[in-house]
Amino acid sequence: MKKLMLAAAALALTAGMGLAQDTVRMGTEGAYPPYNFINDQTGEVDGFERELGDELCKRAELTCTWVKNDWDSIIPNLVSSNYDTIMAGMNINEERKKVIQFTQPYTPGLPSAYAALAADADIKGGVVAAQTSTIQASHVAESGATLMEFATPDETVAAVRNGEADAVFADKDYLKPLVEQSNGELVWVDGFDTVKLGEGIGMGLRQSDNELKEKFDAAITAMKEDGSLNEMLKKWFGEDSQLFE
Structure with a gap:
């Protein structure tokens, strides 16, 4: 009987492991x-x-x-x-x-893009916001611009709007609706609306x-x-x- 119970317990454990x-x-x-x-x-x-x-x-x-x-x-x-x-x-x-x-x-391989309050924003010598630990942040760090990192993507856009950063760099698909819905406040940086990374x-x-x-x-x-x-x-x-x- 003990062997039967042990076998049943082992079978139940095995079934549970499979489910997990x-x-x-x-x-x-x-x-x-x-x-x-x-x-x-x-x-x-x-x-x-x-x-x-x-x-x-x-x-x-x-x-x-x-x-x-x-x-x-x-x-x-x-x-x-x-x-x-x-x-x-x-x-x-x-x-x-x-x-x-x-x-x-x-x-x-979807593109990244720079958005700013002005199409001629300085993305090479200015301050660019990007979400921390992203390929966009790595790209900015190597570009010569001053990188301003934030924990969330919303904060990167807010940094541009409140004047902390000259531009934001992120996936274009994330930025596209924000640019389109901003009534002209946010625009693509000239020549940098399609940047291939990754x-x-x-x-x-x-x-x-x-x-x-x-x-x-x-x-x-x-x-x-x-x-x-x-x-x-x-x-x-x-x-x-x-x-x-």
Whole structure:
């Protein structure tokens, strides 16, 4: 009887472990629309990456939950196993690949851009705001301009509006609606409204999670092949958004 009970307990433990492995915690910032943001009505994570992440989990036959984390600690908390993936508008680059691994890109190499109160803003010798720990911040630091870093993207734009910074440098898809809705207050800096950086945006995972990476890669590939990923990109970024061929 004791052996039977031990066997049953072992079977239950094994089943529980299998369930835990199929429950994936998706880490995101929740502050970078349209990639990810908190829906005011529901209080839940929303945006392009929420919709895409849910679809990828469905195709990979995984149960997923969403975890909000500040950007400046989003990689350390992934490595520390506080969640299992990062879907937070994170560009793939060599520096980050030293710490975590990425799926294939789920966006093409989308451009960054400079926005300011004047089209002739000094972005080479002036002060440029960027979100900390981004490829845009690294680019500004190497450009000769004075880098002013902020924890959130909203603060970078506010720094331009209140005169602390001459310009802001961020993903163009983040800045585009802010420029369009500013009634001319914010404009693109001449010649710097399309700056290519990084290898595209992908899902970050721990270096050891190869099986999980394979599952998500397969789901991303399937969405590229059936055209559903391009449709989602057009939904969130507009009909003129850059698509996968």
